[in-house]
Amino acid sequence: MTYPGTSTGTADLRELQLTVPAADGLALAATLTLPAGPGPHPAVLCLPGSGKVDRDxxxxxxxxxxxxxxxxxxxxxxxxxxxxxRRGAGATPGDWHTVGFLDNRADAEAALHALREHPDIRPHDVGVLGHSEGAVHAMWLAAHAPVAAAAFVAGYARPGDQAVRWQGARLADALPRPVRPLLPVLRRVAARQLTRLAATTTDTARIGGVRINARWWREQLAHDPRPDLAGIRVPVLAVTGDKDTQVDPDDLDVIARLVPNGAETHRIPGLTHILRRTDGPASVFAYRRLLRSPVDDELLATIAHWLATRLR
Known part of the structure; x- marks a missing residue:
């Protein structure tokens, strides 16, 4: 880990801007947030959902x-x-379109190693927390890397192909009524596109005239997190909202069944995949409105309290 060029702080915390070396040497731009008081501290690696996303x-x-x-x-x-x-996002160099699902996992493993090596961190008291795609990588790390606890937020527990098809079905259910007669055609088109993506051999491809990060899709569709869940021996928290239309909330039961020592699971009323609550119908079409509000405070406090009791 390259140590900070800038440091800012408040009464509650201190933020260090630094870089994390990936396995291929690429520098991942990062923020290490430290609590008030002397270290070394227990710590959590935070992994985001899918897409060209930055550290926030x-x-x-x-x-x-x-x-x-x-x-x-x-x-x-x-x-x-x-x-x-992520690669190609924020201050991290690279072309996001060429980055694979397994590249994201390798970068997460490199970040975990760097966090455990930092002098302000207690190396044996490090957990991992992932949201959406990040939760799936957190499952792998919890099974294969030295972590003390793991929290999965809106993480799926079925093969990637099945998870994507479930998500597509929920999207179809939420389409406006005038569009619904077209659903059989739309389903056939979506199925053909998934088949084409799974058969690609290049990093990128054009599907419907749009440049797609084909390797990410190919690897994600083929990935099955269930063997990882069965190999986890550390405490697990799994949280999904009952209005999540991108991950099936019933996968919480699969997680609890597969993790050998069980998992603490919470199916949060009204919570969506973007971690805001709604009283309205569960639909991705409400995201623009919901994103005007902050992430649910109660959810964050629940996760933080659970991690704090396992990492001290």
Whole structure:
């Protein structure tokens, strides 16, 4: 880990801007947030969802703004945290379109190693927290890397191909009524596109005239997290909202069944995949409105409290 060029702080925490070396030497731009008081501290590696996202889970105009509130909440519970920009996003160089699902996992493993090596961190008291795609990588790390606890937020527990098809079906259910007669055609088109993506051999491909990060799709569709879940021996927290239309909330039961020592699971009423609550119908078409509000504070506090009790 390259040590900070800048440092900022408040009464509750201190933020260090640094870089994390990936396995191929690429520098991942990152923020290490430290709680108030002397170290070394227990810590959490925070892994974002899919897409061209930065350390705060923002992708262009789609601003989830998860990273900083999460880091602040963790710090208030005495936990340090590391978050970083994905390849080709934020201050990290690279072409996001050529990055694979397994590249993201390898970068997460490199970030975990760097966090454990930092002098302000207690190396044996490091956990991992992932949202969406990040939760799937957190499952792998919990099974294969030295972590002390793992939290999965909106993580699926079925083969990637099945997870994507479930998500597509929920999207179809939410389409406006005038469009629904076209659903059989739309389903056939989507199925053909998934088949084409699975058969690609290049990093990128054009599907429907759009440049797609084909390797990411190919690897994600083929990935099955269930063997990883069966290999986890550390405490696990799994949280999904009952209004999540991108990950099946019933996968919580699969996680609890597969993790050998069980998992603490929470199916949060009204919570969506973007970690905001709604009283309305569960639909991705409500995301623009919901993103005007902050991430659910109660959710962040619940996760931070659970991690703090396992990492001290």
């Amino acid at each position: 889970s923002n992708a262009g105009r789609v601003r989830m703004d998860l990273g900083r509130p999460l880091a602040t909440t963790l710090a208030r519970h005495g936990l340090a945290s590391l978050r970083y920009d």
